[in-house]
Amino acid sequence: MNRSLIKVRSQREILLGFLFVSPWLIGFLLWTVYPLASSFYYSFTRYDLLRPAVWIGLGNYIELFTEDATFLKVIGNTLYYVLLSAPLGVVSAFLMAALLNTKIAARPFFRAIFFFPAIVPSIVVAMVWQFLLNTQFGLINSLLQGLGLPVIPFLSSPALAKPSLIMIYMWAQGNAMVIFLATLQDVPRTLYEAAELDGANAFQKFWAITIPMCTPVILFNLIMGFIDGFQSFTLPWLITGGGPSNSTELYGLYLYRNAFEYLRMGKASALAWMLFIVIVFFTFILFRTSARWVYYGGEK
Amino acid sequence: MTAQVSPIPSSRQPGSRTNKRRPWTVGEWIAEIVKYTVLILLAISFVMPFYWMFSSALKNDAQVYVAPPIWFPNPAYWNNFPDAWNSQPFTQYMLNTLFLYAIPYTIGTVLSSSIVAYGFSRLQWKWRDTLFYLCLATMMVPFQVQMVPLFMIFKRLHWINTFLPLVVPAFFGSPYYIFMLRQFFRTIPTELSDSARIDGASELDILFRIILPLSRPALTVVSLLAFIGAWNDYLGPLVYVHDQSKFVLALGVESLRRTFTFNSTIANAYPYLMAVSTLVVLPIIIIFFFGQRVFIEGISMTGIKE
Numbered sequence: 001m002n003r004s005l006i007k008v009r010s011q012r013e014i015l016l017g018f019l020f021v022s023p024w025l026i027g028f029l030l031w032t033v034y035p036l037a038s039s040f041y042y043s044f045t046r047y048d049l050l051r052p053a054v055w056i057g058l059g060n061y062i063e064l065f066t067e068d069a070t071f072l073k074v075i076g077n078t079l080y081y082v083l084l085s086a087p088l089g090v091v092s093a094f095l096m097a098a099l100l101n102t103k104i105a106a107r108p109f110f111r112a113i114f115f116f117p118a119i120v121p122s123i124v125v126a127m128v129w130q131f132l133l134n135t136q137f138g139l140i141n142s143l144l145q146g147l148g149l150p151v152i153p154f155l156s157s158p159a160l161a162k163p164s165l166i167m168i169y170m171w172a173q174g175n176a177m178v179i180f181l182a183t184l185q186d187v188p189r190t191l192y193e194a195a196e197l198d199g200a201n202a203f204q205k206f207w208a209i210t211i212p213m214c215t216p217v218i219l220f221n222l223i224m225g226f227i228d229g230f231q232s233f234t235l236p237w238l239i240t241g242g243g244p245s246n247s248t249e250l251y252g253l254y255l256y257r258n259a260f261e262y263l264r265m266g267k268a269s270a271l272a273w274m275l276f277i278v279i280v281f282f283t284f285i286l287f288r289t290s291a292r293w294v295y296y297g298g299e300k
Numbered sequence: 301m302t303a304q305v306s307p308i309p310s311s312r313q314p315g316s317r318t319n320k321r322r323p324w325t326v327g328e329w330i331a332e333i334v335k336y337t338v339l340i341l342l343a344i345s346f347v348m349p350f351y352w353m354f355s356s357a358l359k360n361d362a363q364v365y366v367a368p369p370i371w372f373p374n375p376a377y378w379n380n381f382p383d384a385w386n387s388q389p390f391t392q393y394m395l396n397t398l399f400l401y402a403i404p405y406t407i408g409t410v411l412s413s414s415i416v417a418y419g420f421s422r423l424q425w426k427w428r429d430t431l432f433y434l435c436l437a438t439m440m441v442p443f444q445v446q447m448v449p450l451f452m453i454f455k456r457l458h459w460i461n462t463f464l465p466l467v468v469p470a471f472f473g474s475p476y477y478i479f480m481l482r483q484f485f486r487t488i489p490t491e492l493s494d495s496a497r498i499d500g501a502s503e504l505d506i507l508f509r510i511i512l513p514l515s516r517p518a519l520t521v522v523s524l525l526a527f528i529g530a531w532n533d534y535l536g537p538l539v540y541v542h543d544q545s546k547f548v549l550a551l552g553v554e555s556l557r558r559t560f561t562f563n564s565t566i567a568n569a570y571p572y573l574m575a576v577s578t579l580v581v582l583p584i585i586i587i588f589f590f591g592q593r594v595f596i597e598g599i600s601m602t603g604i605k606e
Contacts (some may be wrong), residue, residue, distance in 0.1 A: 013425040020419025023429075024414040029471025032438055035449035036374050042449065057520055066456060077523075099339060114591045121532035121593075123550040124577045127557065128353045131570060139352050142369045163360065171345065175599055182600030195348045223440075231442035234534045238554065252444050260539065264371055272445045283440060 037278070043270035048263045060270035070246065072252065077162065078251040080229065085166045085226030085232075090218060093173040097180035111181065118174025126238035129168050130155065141233060158247035161240050165248060168235060176221045183217045183285065184210065204232065215294040225284050251275060310432055349410040350581070357381065357575035364570050376572065384556075384572035385579060392545065393552035400463040401537070401548055408470035409477055409526040410519060413577055414474035416473040417481035418507045422493060432482070438473045443535070451539060465540045466533070470526075477522045482600065521598025528584060549580045 018025070043060055047053035064071045097113050100107060117125065132139050133154040143149045154164040190265050200208070210216075233252035236242065242249035242257075255275065259268035350372070358365060358376040387392070420432045454465040492505045492514075501509070512519065534550040543549065547555065553576055560569035588595065 010426065014427070017423045017425030017428055020423060020503070021431060023471065024416040024473040024475075024478060027412075027469060031450065031472065032441055032446065035446045036441070038452070039449035042452070049452070054339050068432070071371065095340065099335070099342075102335060103562065104339065105337070108593070109469050110339055110343060111596065112588070113346050115348055115592075115596060116350075116588065119528055119532070119588060120549060121534070121584065123553045124581045125351075125532050127553065127573055127577045128349045131356065131435070131574065132349055132352065137365050138369070139369055142367050145370050146368055170368075171433045178596050178599045204526075210377070226362060227440055227442060228597055231444040233444065254447070255444055259451070265448060265452065272448050275442065276445045277441060279440065295526070 008290070020043070039269040039272050042266050043273050045266045045269075047265040047269075049265060050263075053266065056266070060267045061274075063267070064270065064274075070249065073246055074249050074251055076252045077247065077249055080196075081162055081166065081248075081250055082226060082229035084163075085169045085229045086222055088166060088170050089173050089176065089225045089228075090221050092170040093176035093221065094180050094218065096173065096177045098206070100177075100181055101184040115174035115178055117172040120172075122234040123171060123238060125168070126235055130239050133164060134173055156244055157241055158244050159211065161248045165239065166238055168239070169232075179213065179217055179221065183214050187213045212295045213292075216296060219290050219294050223283055223286055226286070227279055230279055230282075246294060312415065341506055353574045353581075354578050356580050357571055359571050361568055361571070380568065380571050380575045381579065383568075384575035387572060388556055389545075390549070390576065390579075393547050393549045395545055396463075397531060397548040399551075400546070401466055401533075402527050404467045405470045406453075406523055406526045406529040408467060409474050410523050412471050412473040413481055413522065414515075415507065415520070416514060417478045418503070418511060420478065421482040421485040422488075422490075422506070422511065423503065435475050435478060439479075447535075447539060454540065461541060461542055462547065463493040463541065463546075466525055466530075466536045474526075476485075477526065480522055481515070481518055484515055488514055510519055516596070517594060520591070520594055524587060525597060525598065531584065553577060553580060 012075050042053060044057055046056050046057060046059070100111050129233050130194065133141070133149050135141055135156060138154075140154070145151060152160065154160055157168035162183065187210060191213070192205055195205050195209060231252050232250055233256060236248045236250050237253055237256070240248040252273070255268055255271045258264045258271060336348070344559065355371060355373055357380055359370065359373045359380075360377055363373050364369050410427075420428060420435070442586050450465065451460075454460055457464075459468075488511060496506050496510055523578055532550070534554070537548045537551050541551065544555070553573070556576060557573055560566055560573065
């Protein structure tokens, strides 16, 4: 008798739980599962939104890898961008947080200023940096010239455009920085005190305590950085528009172009699915290696 | 979240080498000087671009194209602000951004994310944690992957050129904000809801009468972040909203720039662009100025280990 009562209760609880999370669950099915499934289907079709989709098997994938020279360039650009921007973004955020975590005057003031670029609309960040980096009358080149240095074509040279975008990305790392700062402040003081008793210097403490204690958050921010990098769109789109000579044509831009400029929804779906698989794969690899370098504390 | 960010006495900070009794050595002086130099240089790198935007907004073309650069334009053309704003229907763009996108998006996100977060934190049921981890995992599905199929779905629904594709999904909760609210709800003592349950309150009563009033700081952060997210969004409106009369501010700025790129003889292109950029970022600066502590502490929560 008791058992059936418990069963009824737990069924009621499950029902109630599902009821409360149902907005997310329904949204998950509508806006995530269904789109993923349907784009998987469309990736095997030719579809321009006007005429019905035509099944072409692996056609889109074969075209991408054998006939599409731009795509190979896009892959190169994206790997270059992601493999540099994600780690450098983490390094930049971590160093800024470590600096703010030392004994400094007016910490809240500096923290607010360091964080601020992260909440500025991308359109404004894009306009401002495009203006600053202009070769003819941009502030940065004017200052370089004032110092007797040559003009640097930050955004107009294929060799420098990607590094310039990465620099702008590193500049707006406020979110990751704030998360690091909170983590740094959670590192138990006793660890540092013990190290000091053993005669450790500041660098040794940073290397042997601060960094290991932050590895879980480094992993989190690194994964977020990779995902950001792979789907990076707004800043490159607005600042360089993929140029010069396709040097900043990143995956996100190419996907957008195929979908909404060339109306090649099938090819864009194939691109979207490959992006999804690559992101899952990268995340998985990072997690797999994490056992070797991430410290999860004593209890867990 | 209500906790101070730096409750640790400064003398116990990790980088601290100060001992009040002992005078600093030369090495410590050098370290201090280097530290503050780096701090100030970084601060300049974050502030200078925005100051430059503002000061360029006050210039005319002659002042923009001159070397060496002018830091304090004199005369300052304050009229650039209204002139640039009125060179396109920016008032319309702003009203669209606010009332068609940012405000409904924020209401939907806060409401639905609170309800879902309640189910993931204040109720005990089988599969709760499994579903929660699934919810977290969906944060990793990039928007770019959903963008193409969602566009096809919304096209079939005849929602293109409306704000429905941007606003309706907000009413289904957003994993990031669900996570933040759940973290906060978990800190509220269970005794509060238990005694309400004994008094016969329903779960919805408990959520709206007890949990939400106690969660004002978390709700503030989520509302602010959701609002700013919508205000700043460029890609969403770019994909779904095509009529100029429905543009949001981000699209308006981009369209202003495009008119300048296609017709380089227009006077005051850069001052106008910088003036409009300044006006678009101004509300964000005001919100940030008043709420920066709440903000930064809220984002810190997302890094908390389970």
